[in-house]
Structures are given as C-alpha cells and as structure tokens.
Amino acid sequence: MRRIAGKAARLMRDSMTNEVGAHIFVCTNKSEPECLQRRLFGTSKLYADDALMTRSGDLLFLLNITSNVLHGIFRAKSNGRKDIAPEAWKGKYPYQVEIEPLGNVQTIENAKKTLQKLGIEWHKPLTEPMTQQLLGLFAPNGSRLIKRTVESTPWGLLAPEKTRTRQGRMNAIKATNMPHEEKPTLEATTLWDYPRQSYGKTPKGNNKYPGVTPAFIIWNLLQRYTDPNDLVLDPMCGSGTTIDVCTEEGRRVICYDIAPTRPDILENDSRTIPLPDDHVDMMFVDSPYGDNIRYNDNPNCIGKISSETEDFYAELEKVIKECHRVLKPGKVIGWLIGDQWVKKKFTPVGFRVYEILGRYFETVDVICVVRRGQSSNTGIWYSRARRFNFFLRGFKYLFIMRKPSGTVIEAKKRTVKWAYYDRDKSKADSS
Numbered sequence: 001m002r003r004i005a006g007k008a009a010r011l012m013r014d015s016m017t018n019e020v021g022a023h024i025f026v027c028t029n030k031s032e033p034e035c036l037q038r039r040l041f042g043t044s045k046l047y048a049d050d051a052l053m054t055r056s057g058d059l060l061f062l063l064n065i066t067s068n069v070l071h072g073i074f075r076a077k078s079n080g081r082k083d084i085a086p087e088a089w090k091g092k093y094p095y096q097v098e099i100e101p102l103g104n105v106q107t108i109e110n111a112k113k114t115l116q117k118l119g120i121e122w123h124k125p126l127t128e129p130m131t132q133q134l135l136g137l138f139a140p141n142g143s144r145l146i147k148r149t150v151e152s153t154p155w156g157l158l159a160p161e162k163t164r165t166r167q168g169r170m171n172a173i174k175a176t177n178m179p180h181e182e183k184p185t186l187e188a189t190t191l192w193d194y195p196r197q198s199y200g201k202t203p204k205g206n207n208k209y210p211g212v213t214p215a216f217i218i219w220n221l222l223q224r225y226t227d228p229n230d231l232v233l234d235p236m237c238g239s240g241t242t243i244d245v246c247t248e249e250g251r252r253v254i255c256y257d258i259a260p261t262r263p264d265i266l267e268n269d270s271r272t273i274p275l276p277d278d279h280v281d282m283m284f285v286d287s288p289y290g291d292n293i294r295y296n297d298n299p300n301c302i303g304k305i306s307s308e309t310e311d312f313y314a315e316l317e318k319v320i321k322e323c324h325r326v327l328k329p330g331k332v333i334g335w336l337i338g339d340q341w342v343k344k345k346f347t348p349v350g351f352r353v354y355e356i357l358g359r360y361f362e363t364v365d366v367i368c369v370v371r372r373g374q375s376s377n378t379g380i381w382y383s384r385a386r387r388f389n390f391f392l393r394g395f396k397y398l399f400i401m402r403k404p405s406g407t408v409i410e411a412k413k414r415t416v417k418w419a420y421y422d423r424d425k426s427k428a429d430s431s
C-alpha cells in the first residue's frame with residue numbers, strides 16, 4: 001500500500017476512528033467564486049440528502065465540473081442545512097454547508113477520470129476506503145497525478161485561520177465531530193417504503209401509538225414543501241411525530257388532537273381549528289381510516305365512526321374544509337389514508353377521501369406508501385389471506401394537495417385536431 005505521510009495520514013486516521021464523514025460538493029466556473037467568497041458550498045434539491053447529511057467536522061472536497069479539477073481539503077464548519085445564506089447563487093443551491101480549508105488548498109487536475117477510476121460518484125457520501133484514497137491523492141508525494149498547491153489562484157487566499165496550529169485543527173475536528181445522525185433519503189419516486197417508523201437517534205412520535213405515522217413521510221414533505229422557520233400544522237397528531245420531525249428540521253409547528261398524548265399537543269376537535277384564515281405554510285394529516293383502531297375514549301374521535309357509513313366522510317369533510325381555510329394559498333397539505341377490508345367487505349376509503357379533497361385542493365401528486373408494522377403483518381394473516389381468498393392491505397395513499405393560489409387562470413380553450421387513418425383492410429380481415 002502506498003505510504004501516506006503527514007496531515008493526510010492523520011486525517012485518514014481520524015476518518016477511520018472518529019466517524020468523520022467525507023463529501024464531494026460540485027461547482028462550475030460560474031459558481032466557484034461564490035463558494036470562495038462566502039466560504040460556503042451549496043447544492044440543489046436534487047442532491048439535498050447528501051448535503052443534509054454533512055456534519056460539522058466532516059471532510060469536504062469541491063469538484064469544479066467545468067475546469068475538471070478537484071479542490072481539497074476542506075472541513076465542514078456547520079452541519080448541512082437549507083438556506084444558510086438564502087441569497088447565495090441566487091437561491092439556486094439552497095442546501096449548504098459552511099466550510100474552512102484544512103491547510104493550503106490543493107488542486108487535482110483531470111479530476112472526473114480520477115474519481116471514476118476510484119469508483120467515486122459525486123453527491124454520494126464517500127465510504128471509508130474512498131475517503132482514504134482521496135486523502136492519499138492530496139498527501140505530499142501521495143500521488144503521481146498532476147497536483148498543484150494553489151497559492152497563485154483565489155483558493156490560495158483561503159489560508160487556514162491563523163490562530164489554529166495544525167494540532168489545533170486536528171483537535172477541532174475531533175471536538176466538533178459527532179457520530180453521524182441518520183437522515184432519510186429525499187424520495188424520487190411515488191413509491192415510498194419504510195421498514196422502520198423512525199430514524200436518527202431521537203424518537204419521532206411514539207412507535208407504540210396505534211396508527212403512528214412513519215416519520216420519514218413527514219421529513220420528505222418538509223424538505224419539498226417548506227423552508228426553515230415555516231409554520232406547519234397537524235390537526236390530528238396522535239403521538240406527535242410531526243412535532244418531533246418539525247422541531248429537528250427547524251420548522252415551527254402547531255399540533256392538535258382530540259385526546260392529547262403529551263403536553264406540547266393542544267386539545268382540539270379538528271372540525272373547528274382555532275387559527276385565522278390563510279395562516280400556515282404546510283399541513284400534514286394522518287386521519288383515522290374508519291373505526292378499525294381504538295385511539296382513545298373521546299366520543300368526538302372520528303376514529304369511532306365506521307368508514308362504511310356516509311357520516312364518516314361528512315365529518316372528515318368538515319376537517320378538510322377547515323384545513324383549506326387555515327392553509328395559505330399556494331401551500332401544500334399531505335393527507336395519509338388507507339382503504340378498509342373488513343368482514344369480506346372492501347371500502348375504498350382512499351378514493352372517497354381523495355374525491356372530497358379534490359373539491360377544495362388541486363392535486364400535486366399521489367404517493368403509494370407501503371404498509372408495514374400493522375397487526376395483520378403476521379404469518380397467520382398471510383396464510384388466511386391465501387386460504388380464504390382475500391388480500392391484506394399492502395399500501396396507503398399519501399395525497400399531496402395544493403390550495404389554489406387564488407389567481408384563476410382561464411383554461412385555454414383547446415381545439416382538438418382529429419387525425420383519421422384508413423383501416424388496413426388486410427389486417428381487419430385476419431383478426
């Protein structure tokens with residue numbers, strides 16, 4: 001194995017023993033000067049999950065895809081967050097991390113090919129062996145690749161803070177280094193599947209609560225449809241999963257339930273929400289799907305009404321109407337709901353609720369969330385479903401709906417151009 005000397009060797013040892021993560025951020029000739037001036041790396045929503053996984057103390061590299069050079073080594077001075085400097089890059093790269101150089105910044109040329117050879121994909125967290133190989137490239141005499149110290153370029157001006165000795169910098173890495181907190185993945189498709197209810201070191205809601213929501217769902221909605229400090233409302237929040245996810249992500253949150261389970265949940269019947277019109281930036285609702293679960297003994301719990309009755313939909317419509325009233329125009333509500341199959345009878349609860357939501361909101365998208373962790377998720381129920389010829393519920397719907405922004409855009413009158421094709425007689429005869 002190649003001998004790696006000096007600073008890189010020590011960084012490598014730290015990356016192996018202290019769980020220091022490593023990430024490559026990407027820039028272009030156009031965006032590079034702002035990285036330098038602001039001491040900030042940023043990326044778009046597309047690569048947000050890696051940026052958000054960055055923790056203070058992690059090692060960073062910057063790949064300029066226009067000039068095909070890799071700059072390094074940097075250290076994250078903050079955790080990855082959205083909008084550290086909202087005005088940077090005109091808001092194009094809002095998932096950001098503050099950085100500082102570790103020693104003189106060095107540059108490796110022909111970087112894309114080098115990374116490809118090492119099996120490194122940009123925007124994906126670097127594994128420990130990848131980090132070691134990269135650090136090796138930056139080590140003195142560590143690489144036969146063209147490498148230059150860039151005192152003559154603007155990066156050369158990024159000298160490390162004067163008060164810090166090399167040992168001081170290494171200690172700083174150790175001191176700020178916290179074990180990596182797991183963050184969910186930003187979903188890219190309409191199929192969401194979560195084997196666990198929660199993520200990270202702190203619980204989100206209570207996974208023993210009947211019908212508790214997977215915290216990953218709320219996290220994904222927050223990333224896509226809110227900004228830090230936005231106000232989120234969950235009017236039926238059960239064990240408080242929405243509160244915990246919002247708090248960790250720096251969103252303000254109001255949560256109600258007919259039977260509060262903790263002091264930060266306010267008691268309220270969601271058919272009347274005590275908030276002004278057009279007040280909140282996002283809503284999440286995981287409502288009862290019928291009377292299949294006993295949530296509490298409160299007679300006003302909608303979970304006491306069977307979804308086989310019209311009453312159930314009439315009461316949910318009151319909630320939906322209130323949600324529409326308090327949500328700001330143009331903002332999003334996520335509504336999680338499942339169908340019912342009880343005593344040989346299927347009830348399309350999801351379709352019914354979607355139809356009501358459609359009276360008030362525009363559809364952004366419909367997500368299929370795989371159902372796990374329910375009481376029928378046992379071998380005995382699987383064998384019953386096969387023997388008695390029925391299906392267990394395998395998914396829920398997450399309806400993502402938007403309150404119309406108020407400006408009614410006249411639908412353009414469409415003229416339909418009909419094309420006529422002569423029928424191929426020989427094919428028609430043979431069919």
Ligand SMILES: C[S@@+](CC[C@H](N)C(=O)[O-])C[C@H]1O[C@@H](n2cnc3c(N)ncnc32)[C@H](O)[C@@H]1O
Pocket residue numbers: 205206209210211212213214235236237238239240241242256257258259268269270271286287288295296300301302303
């Ligand atoms: C599926 S649970 C919500 C689970 C929650 N998201 C969590 O992660 O713990 C549905 C909740 O709706 C509440 N609920 C039912 N009827 C209500 C009403 N009229 N007003 C407010 N909350 C109500 C129930 O008490 C229950 O906690």
